[in-house]
Amino acid sequence: MTTASTEGSAGELRHAIEFTRTTVRFGATTAVNGIELSVPAGRTTALIGPSGCGKTTLLRLAVGLQRADLGDVRVLGRRIESNSLAELRHSIGYVVQEGGLFPHLSCEKNVSIVAEFLGWDSERIRARMSELCALVQLPEDLIARAPSKLSGGQRQRVGLMRALFLDPELLLLDEPLAALDPMVRAELQDDLKQIFARLEKSVLLVTHDLAEAGYLGDELVLMRAGQVVQRGSLRELFEEPTDPFVTSFVSAQRGARDVLAEAAQ
Amino acid sequence: MRALALLLCLAACAPVSRDLRVGSKRFTESRVLGELGVIVARGTGATVAPRTEFGGTMLAWNALRTGAIDLYPDYTGTIINEILAGESIESAEELTEALAQHGIRSTAPLGFNNTYAIGLREERAHELGIERVSDLAQHPDLKLGFSNEFMDRADGWPGLRETYGLPQSDVRGLDHDVAYRALESGALDAIDLYSTDAEIDYYALRVLEDDRAYFPRYDAVFLYRAELATTAPTLVRELDRLAGKISEDAMVAMNARAKLELVPAATVASEFAASQLDLHVLTTERTLAERLWLRTKEHLTLVLISLFAAIVIAIPLGILAARRERLGQVVLAITGILQTVPSLALLVVMIPLLKLLGAPSTYLIGSAPAILALFLYGLLPIVRNTHQGLKDIPGDLRDAAEALGLSARAKLWRIELPLASTSILAGIKTSAVINIGTATLGALIGAGGYGQAILTGITLDDTALILEGALPAALLALIVEYGVRSKTRDYS
Numbered sequence: 170m171t172t173a174s175t176e177g178s179a180g181e182l183r184h185a186i187e188f189t190r191t192t193v194r195f196g197a198t199t200a201v202n203g204i205e206l207s208v209p210a211g212r213t214t215a216l217i218g219p220s221g222c223g224k225t226t227l228l229r230l231a232v233g234l235q236r237a238d239l240g241d242v243r244v245l246g247r248r249i250e251s252n253s254l255a256e257l258r259h260s261i262g263y264v265v266q267e268g269g270l271f272p273h274l275s276c277e278k279n280v281s282i283v284a285e286f287l288g289w290d291s292e293r294i295r296a297r298m299s300e301l302c303a304l305v306q307l308p309e310d311l312i313a314r315a316p317s318k319l320s321g322g323q324r325q326r327v328g329l330m331r332a333l334f335l336d337p338e339l340l341l342l343d344e345p346l347a348a349l350d351p352m353v354r355a356e357l358q359d360d361l362k363q364i365f366a367r368l369e370k371s372v373l374l375v376t377h378d379l380a381e382a383g384y385l386g387d388e389l390v391l392m393r394a395g396q397v398v399q400r401g402s403l404r405e406l407f408e409e410p411t412d413p414f415v416t417s418f419v420s421a422q423r424g425a426r427d428v429l430a431e432a433a434q
Numbered sequence: 435m436r437a438l439a440l441l442l443c444l445a446a447c448a449p450v451s452r453d454l455r456v457g458s459k460r461f462t463e464s465r466v467l468g469e470l471g472v473i474v475a476r477g478t479g480a481t482v483a484p485r486t487e488f489g490g491t492m493l494a495w496n497a498l499r500t501g502a503i504d505l506y507p508d509y510t511g512t513i514i515n516e517i518l519a520g521e522s523i524e525s526a527e528e529l530t531e532a533l534a535q536h537g538i539r540s541t542a543p544l545g546f547n548n549t550y551a552i553g554l555r556e557e558r559a560h561e562l563g564i565e566r567v568s569d570l571a572q573h574p575d576l577k578l579g580f581s582n583e584f585m586d587r588a589d590g591w592p593g594l595r596e597t598y599g600l601p602q603s604d605v606r607g608l609d610h611d612v613a614y615r616a617l618e619s620g621a622l623d624a625i626d627l628y629s630t631d632a633e634i635d636y637y638a639l640r641v642l643e644d645d646r647a648y649f650p651r652y653d654a655v656f657l658y659r660a661e662l663a664t665t666a667p668t669l670v671r672e673l674d675r676l677a678g679k680i681s682e683d684a685m686v687a688m689n690a691r692a693k694l695e696l697v698p699a700a701t702v703a704s705e706f707a708a709s710q711l712d713l714h715v716l717t718t719e720r721t722l723a724e725r726l727w728l729r730t731k732e733h734l735t736l737v738l739i740s741l742f743a744a745i746v747i748a749i750p751l752g753i754l755a756a757r758r759e760r761l762g763q764v765v766l767a768i769t770g771i772l773q774t775v776p777s778l779a780l781l782v783v784m785i786p787l788l789k790l791l792g793a794p795s796t797y798l799i800g801s802a803p804a805i806l807a808l809f810l811y812g813l814l815p816i817v818r819n820t821h822q823g824l825k826d827i828p829g830d831l832r833d834a835a836e837a838l839g840l841s842a843r844a845k846l847w848r849i850e851l852p853l854a855s856t857s858i859l860a861g862i863k864t865s866a867v868i869n870i871g872t873a874t875l876g877a878l879i880g881a882g883g884y885g886q887a888i889l890t891g892i893t894l895d896d897t898a899l900i901l902e903g904a905l906p907a908a909l910l911a912l913i914v915e916y917g918v919r920s921k922t923r924d925y926s
Contacts, residue, residue: 258837
């Protein structure tokens with residue numbers, strides 16, 4: 170199923186996601202405007218930009234929640250097609266802002282719902298559950314509770330467990346920390362960074378917070394009005410802006426310089 | 435739809451044997467005559483199903499014509515002026531001829547003429563000096579109240595007003611039995627009477643002279659299906675033997691027994707049969723507990739079968755409505771319109787509808803049409819709440835569910851329906867409560883249930899009997915409303 174352009178020398182995917190002249194319109198508004206973007210495999214890419222720049226739409230395109238009006242989207246080397254979409258989604262972990270946990274199911278059931286659907290036996294589910302609790306640092310006794318009995322940070326950890334349960338190749342996170350208070354957020358940022366480093370998965374993270382993008386992302390993609398303005402490291406955005414918009418966007422977010430300084434030490 | 439109708443029939447009715455079915459209308463005299471018909475039929479050795487009551491002439495006539503019942507009592511004036519109104523019948527021969535066209539025959543007159551009349555309280559009539567119907571023209575302010583059927587019938591109020599040039603504008607339609615109470619309380623000045631009504635004496639009413647001979651004769655007869663002549667010749671012979679046997683006085687006396695002394699119609703009829711016809715058939719009286727149990731069974735059968743069918747059909751419709759917005763609007767509009775149809779009208783319309791769908795004639799009255807009507811009535815709350823419950827699932831949960839890569843079926847059963855379940859259960863509860871109430875009207879088309887006690891109670895002005903039906907119905911509705919706590923989960 171893979172093509173030459175997405176294969177590296179070792180036969181592995183070079184690009185987890187490729188957008189080719191992709192356009193999405195909502196009525197008169199163009200959310201994504203003929204974008205060309207490839208998201209490298211095995212690394213963390215952070216999509217940033219002001220509200221309404223199309224970054225969330227891009228993420229939804231990658232998991233098939235949104236159709237492209239024009240152009241092409243390839244995920245894990247495969248075109249998004251409705252008859253193979255469910256299967257493709259088993260290779261994608263998707264985390265939304267508030268965790269997206271189903272209130273009528275316990276955390277445990279939320280996490281294992283797809284594995285159960287795929288017929289995993291309970292032994293295998295239990296083993297995977299403890300493994301993931303350890304990874305996301307969630308006390309195992311909390312997992313039997315209803316989502317409403319957990320704190321916001323804990324719920325996000327459960328959401329991450331659900332996304333990781335089938336050991337997907339690609340992880341998509343839509344503003345995963347935006348709804349959390351600063352203390353919890355900082356702690357979870359640290360944990361996420363470690364988890365990403367350990368798993369070496371392809372990660373695409375949407376955030377409007379430049380500091381968070383700089384801290385978690387190997388590479389940043391700055392968007393504006395449905396197009397990519399500049400991609401590169403946080404340092405490159407600060408020191409080699411290709412557009413006045415880049416300068417104004419990075420200088421508006423004060424905490425980001427600290428991340429840069431920290432990384433330099 | 436046809437399969438569904440058939441399913442409802444099969445579920446609703448016990449296996450059918452060709453029991454003889456005797457009908458009557460809902461007022462006292464018709465009920466007594468109906469019971470007399472039952473006794474005569476039993477006397478010939480036939481097995482007879484319990485008597486079926488109808489809320490109006492056309493209901494009873496159509497039930498007879500379609501074969502849902504085999505015989506019922508009616509009046510020549512009603513047959514000529516109402517049932518066969520379009521055919522301008524002048525003689526007895528023409529009447530026999532016209533009935534034969536419909537496959538129906540009539541017995542010879544039973545002996546009494548129960549004509550319409552107009553009555554006032556004696557003292558009020560005296561005070562106003564009214565003796566004849568034409569005197570009414572001098573009193574335009576009189577408050578008139580007529581039975582609902584009389585208001586519309588060709589031989590009723592429209593013709594009467596025209597014949598006598600009556601000027602009254604305050605004219606309302608109401609139940610015949612309620613009319614007597616309204617007259618007594620002074621809420622009405624004049625009402626229509628049946629000349630054999632026991633209340634005429636009881637309330638000391640003045641019957642106005644029909645000085646322009648407007649009202650025709652209303653000789654009581656039994657109408658029966660023509661094929662009885664071959665399938666039950668003894669019965670036809672016995673019915674014919676009733677000719678001239680019931681005098682006007684005898685009928686007034688029987689009406690008084692049933693109406694004023696609250697003796698069951700079956701007992702009144704059997705007393706008459708024993709003393710006047712030398713026909714001894716045992717009638718059994720049921721105890722209060724037996725009556726309640728029987729009606730509860732009938733009522734629950736109506737409600738549960740219709741509710742079950744409504745759930746089975748409405749939830750998929752609600753899901754469809756949520757999936758396809760445009761189609762959904764159509765589905766919601768149709769089920770909505772069904773609910774705006776007055777419940778009595780819906781019940782009555784079910785009879786020709788079932789016939790159209792090819793249901794056997796024995797299913798045309800009784801529980802089958804009632805269940806079908808209740809089923810249609812129960813759809814909207816469940817469809818609407820299923821649709822709404824699915825629509826109300828928050829966008830992030832919808833996305834999260836979609837992105838998991840479950841099959842559409844698994845997503846529906848494991849995630850969407852559970853999330854919508856609170857709303858769906860509330861819809862089912864609403865349907866159940868509505869149906870418990872509406873099912874009481876089923877008695878008008880012979881479906882039994884609590885409504886039977888309420889209707890007979892209204893006919894007899896028997897408050898205890900009305901309560902015997904109304905209280906259990908209200909209690910049942912309250913139990914469902916408050917007893918069945920829908921499992922509302924607290925997600926907060």
